[in-house]
Amino acid sequence: NSITVFPAIPVExxxxxxxxxxxxxxxxxxxxxxxxxxxxRVTLENRSDRNCARNLRVRLPKGTxxxxxxxxxxxxxxxxxxxxxxxxxxxxxxxxTFAP
Numbered sequence: 699n700s701i702t703v704f705p706a707i708p709v710e711x712x713x714x715x716x717x718x719x720x721x722x723x724x725x726x727x728x729x730x731x732x733x734x735x736x737x738x739r740v741t742l743e744n745r746s747d748r749n750c751a752r753n754l755r756v757r758l759p760k761g762t763x764x765x766x767x768x769x770x771x772x773x774x775x776x777x778x779x780x781x782x783x784x785x786x787x788x789x790x791x792x793x794x795t796f797a798p
Contacts, residue, residue, distance in 0.1 A: 703731045703740050704757035712760065725750055727786065735759055738779070741793040744786040754781040754794075762798040769794065 701723055707716065717732040726746040732739045740756055756779040758765070764774055773780045779796045786792060 699751070700753040700755065701727070701729060701742070702755045703729060704733050704738070707733060707757060723752075725752075727752070731756075733757070733759075737795060737797040739793065739795050741791060742784070742786055743791040744788060747788050749788050750786050751783045752786060754784045755779070756781075756794070756796060758796055759798060762796075765796045765798060767795075767797075 712733070713735060715732070715734045719730045720728045721730070723729050726744065728743040728745060730741040736759065738756055738758060740754070742752070742754070744750060758774065758777050758779055760777065762774065762777060765772070765779060769781060771781060781794070
């Protein structure tokens with residue numbers, strides 16, 4: 699019931715940036731992400747016809763202790779953005795931007 703985005707990034711990729719699109723996660727969820735030195739973006743797309751919830755953990759740029767415009771329930775812990783019980787509507791898409 700958890701999705702972890704960018705669990706390990708080589709230092710060079712962290713400096714240059716890295717992205718991926720439509721990685722399949724359990725429960726018919728597609729995950730896309732973009733990691734840049736000043737911002738991380740994550741999109742979750744629920745392809746099923748049922749609402750669901752997932753705990754979301756996203757690696758943040760090194761040294762990040764808080765983010766601008768945090769979503770309700772967001773915690774920043776040891777370089778991670780943690781959003782518990784993120785609601786994904788049936789056949790819906792949600793996007794998050796985490797910027798220090």
